[in-house]
Amino acid sequence: MISLHKVSKSFTGVPVIQSISLSIARGYIHGIIGASGAGKSTLLRLMNLLETPDAGTVEVNGQNLTALNSKQLREARKSIGMIFQHFNLIANKTVYENVAVALELAKYPKDNCRKRAMECLQFVGLESFQAKYPAQLSGGQKQRVAIARALANHPHVLLCDEPTSSLDPHTSAEILTVLADINQRLGVTIVLVSHEMEVIKSICNRVTVLTEGTVHETLDIVPKGIQATDRSANHFVQQLMRDGDQDA
Numbered sequence: 001m002i003s004l005h006k007v008s009k010s011f012t013g014v015p016v017i018q019s020i021s022l023s024i025a026r027g028y029i030h031g032i033i034g035a036s037g038a039g040k041s042t043l044l045r046l047m048n049l050l051e052t053p054d055a056g057t058v059e060v061n062g063q064n065l066t067a068l069n070s071k072q073l074r075e076a077r078k079s080i081g082m083i084f085q086h087f088n089l090i091a092n093k094t095v096y097e098n099v100a101v102a103l104e105l106a107k108y109p110k111d112n113c114r115k116r117a118m119e120c121l122q123f124v125g126l127e128s129f130q131a132k133y134p135a136q137l138s139g140g141q142k143q144r145v146a147i148a149r150a151l152a153n154h155p156h157v158l159l160c161d162e163p164t165s166s167l168d169p170h171t172s173a174e175i176l177t178v179l180a181d182i183n184q185r186l187g188v189t190i191v192l193v194s195h196e197m198e199v200i201k202s203i204c205n206r207v208t209v210l211t212e213g214t215v216h217e218t219l220d221i222v223p224k225g226i227q228a229t230d231r232s233a234n235h236f237v238q239q240l241m242r243d244g245d246q247d248a
């Protein structure tokens with residue numbers, strides 16, 4: 001579904017992503033974990049070309065994004081939703097308008113906009129909040145609106161950048177359940193960046209461990225934890241799991 005081939009990115013001459021090749025399988029919930037500054041968010045933003053790679057190619061759903069012009073890229077991005085740690089809602093628009101704006105920008109047929117926006121709000125359980133403003137919502141509700149907006153254009157892929165990091169554990173679990181539901185019921189492939197192993201373990205089928213802009217290891221996740229394929233990766237994952245436990 002997503003294929004990165006030898007992708008590199010530097011900021012002001014400092015390499016942040018170093019020749020990464022990575023595949024995200026269709027239908028998976030694929031976690032990306034690593035220490036602060038490892039390059040997780042940058043890697044995610046390279047998947048929809050919010051960051052332009054200095055080298056390498058990014059393919060999504062069989063389309064080489066790096067070869068597209070800006071109009072073609074705008075079109076391709078309709079099938080790639082994204083949510084963020086701080087929700088990124090528009091403060092002076094209502095809940096309904098926050099979702100509808102994604103449809104308007106994508107030139108969704110005008111007659112169907114209302115129906116589609118309400119469908120998405122219904123999916124996240126917020127249809128009765130349509131006239132409220134973001135400031136009137138809890139953090140979890142704001143993230144649900146952001147999810148509804150990300151779903152509006154029927155994406156094949158949902159990129160999630162620390163979607164639960166601003167939320168309390170209970171709300172965090174609710175949002176993760178919504179994401180698992182989107183994956184299972186709508187068949188959307190999800191990439192989930194988090195620094196918390198507990199978050200990754202709760203819904204991901206696979207995890208990539210990032211260290212200093214390189215892929216340390218990609219591991220399949222089994223219900224009781226992580227199936228490490230080598231001792232060093234196992235050690236690293238155990239360390240992350242201990243850190244996660246301390247956070248909890």
Ligand SMILES: Nc1ncnc2c1ncn2[C@@H]1O[C@H](COP(=O)(O)OP(=O)(O)OP(=O)(O)O)[C@@H](O)[C@H]1O
Binds near residue numbers: 011016035037038039
């Ligand atoms: N737009 C930018 N301009 C300059 N430097 C940047 C930019 N974006 C990221 N960086 C730098 O790239 C490095 C990796 O950042 P990134 O946000 O990808 O890491 P991360 O693993 O997601 O970290 P965290 O868990 O703290 O969010 C950091 O040193 C960061 O300061």
